[in-house]
Amino acid sequence: MVLGTERDATMINLADMDRNGRINSIDLQRIINRALKIGDVNDDGVVDSNDVSVVTENVLNNVYDYRSDLNNDGNVDAEDVQIAINYSVGDTITG
Numbered sequence: 001m002v003l004g005t006e007r008d009a010t011m012i013n014l015a016d017m018d019r020n021g022r023i024n025s026i027d028l029q030r031i032i033n034r035a036l037k038i039g040d041v042n043d044d045g046v047v048d049s050n051d052v053s054v055v056t057e058n059v060l061n062n063v064y065d066y067r068s069d070l071n072n073d074g075n076v077d078a079e080d081v082q083i084a085i086n087y088s089v090g091d092t093i094t095g
């Protein structure tokens with residue numbers, strides 16, 4: 001008898017964020033992003049196109065907002081917009 005097998009399967013299911021049957025660094029990154037709400041610039045609990053808009057506006061208006069500085073390089077620029085897009089695409093966070 002192997003204890004925890006069913007639970008392990010559930011955990012694997014939960015951790016496989018992109019549902020490709022494997023747990024790798026992409027899944028890990030998504031879990032971390034979700035846990036830390038990286039990319040949730042407007043703090044509404046979801047990472048979506050609204051967050052991309054906020055980052056884009058900050059870039060256009062030369063506003064430095066630490067939440068918009070997604071790569072933590074001290075600038076809010078096109079790179080952060082790209083990161084926001086990457087986080088928002090294909091990731092449906094529903095609470």
Ligand SMILES: [Ca+2]
Pocket residue numbers: 015016017018019020021022023024027
């Ligand atoms: Ca995966």
Ligand SMILES: [Ca+2]
Pocket residue numbers: 039040041042043044045046047048050051
């Ligand atoms: Ca948001």
Ligand SMILES: [Ca+2]
Pocket residue numbers: 068069070071072073074075076077079080
């Ligand atoms: Ca940045």
